[in-house]
Amino acid sequence: MDRTFLIKPVLDADYPLIDYGKGVYLYDAEGKEYLDASSGAITANIGHGVQEIIDAMQEQAKKVSFVYRSQFTSEPAEKLARKIANLSLPNLNWCFFVNSGSEATETAMKIAIQYWQEKGVFTKTKVLSRWMSYHGITMGALSMSGHTGRRARFIPLLEDFPVIQPPYCYRCPYNKEAPECGYLCAHELETIIKRIGADHIAAFIAEPVIGAAGAAITPPKDYYKVIKEICERHNILFIADEVMTGFGRTGTMLACEQWDIEPDIVTLGKGMGAGYTPIAATLVGDHVMEPVLKGSKTIMGGHTLSANPQACAVSLAVIEYLEKNKIIPEVEKKGAFLMNELLELQKQYPFIGDVRGRGLMIGLEFVQNPADKIPFPRDYQVTERLISLAQMNGLLLYPAGAGSDGVSGDAVMIAPPLTISNKEMEELIKRLKETLQQFF
C-alpha cells in the first residue's frame, strides 16, 4: 500500500506538485501553467518569484534569522512596526506581530478584553460578530467566526459569539435596498447589545469586505458609520479584521479608509508577507494601549516566532516593493477593468447571480435562476466542480460562500496578485469564459 504522510486538505485527492512560480503564474512539475487568479488564498499580493524579496531574505538570513522577543528586539521588527504605523490610520501606532491571521484576530480579542480589565472592568469579555464572517481557525478566532461549516465540529467548545446579519445586500434579510433600508442590519447590533448587556461585551469584530465566508460581500457606504457609532455609544471597541482586505487588496492600504472609519484595533495578515513568509499583525490604537501602559505594561499574548526578524525583513521588502512600483494606487483601476468584464460575462451567463467587491477582491455568486436567486442544491457541489474545472483550464479561483452561513449559495472569488497586467487580466477573463462555457 502506498503510504503518505502529508495531511492534505482532502486526504484522497490528487494535488498537482508545484515546481515554481513567476509573476501571476504557477508551474507544476509536469510543466502545466496556472494563472493564479486567487493569489493562493488572497495572499500572493505581489506575485511569485520576486527577486527583491528573495534578496531581502538572503540579506537578513546572513545577519540573524531568529531572536526571541522577550530577550531582544531587532532592526527589521522595529522598522516594520514604524512603517506599518505610518502607512495605516493615524491612531494605530502600536503593532503586535504574530504568524497568521488567526493569531492576529485571537490577539485582537485578547487585547480588547485586557483593555477593559486594565480599566477595572472585568465583565466585558464577549466579542460580537456577524454571520458570514471568517476570522480564523483557532478556537477564539473560530468562536468569533460566523462560518457554519467550519464551526460545526467544535460547537460545544466555542463561545456563541456571532450575532448579527451580514450586510448582504444581494439577499437582504429585510428585502430592502440601501440606503433606503436605513441600514437595518447594522442597527441589529444595538438590539443585541441591549439584550446581552453592554457590560458583557468587549468588542465587535468585522471584515470590512467579507471574504472566505461570503465572497467579497461589500457593505453600502454608511454601514460602518452606523456600526461604529453604536459601538462608541455602548462602550464597545470596534475591531476591523483586515487580514484579507489589508495591504492594498481593495485599493487602499486598509479597506476601512474607504468607509471613512477609524477602528480601535485592526488585524493584518496574508498580503503582509505576500506568501513569502508567515507573518501577521494586530495594530492597536493609542487610546487602547493607554490603560495598559498605565497598568500591567504587558500584553498577555504572543508566540515563539512573534516579531521574527527574518519574517519582518521579508514583510518590509514587500512593502518597499509595493511602494517602489506604485502598486496600490493602480488597484482601483485594475479592479474596475475586471469588474466591467465580469459584468459583461454575467449578461451571457445568467447563472452568475451577483458580481460584487472592491478593488481586486471580486466575488461571483451562482444561482439556479437570477429572478428568484435560489441557490443550487448543495449536493451539486457547484463551487467545488467549477474550481476544479477552472484549474484544469489553468485558472485558479478561490472558493467562498457555499453555504458558509448554512443559508447562502455557491460563490468564488477572483483576487489576482495586485501586480497583474492588463494582458494578464485579459487572459484571466478568457480562461474564465472557457470554463463557464464548459460548465453551464
Ligand code: PLP
Ligand atoms: N481573518 C480573515 C478575514 C481571513 O480571511 C482569514 C483567512 O482566510 C483569517 C482571519 C485567518 O488567517 P490565517 O488563515 O492566516 O490564520
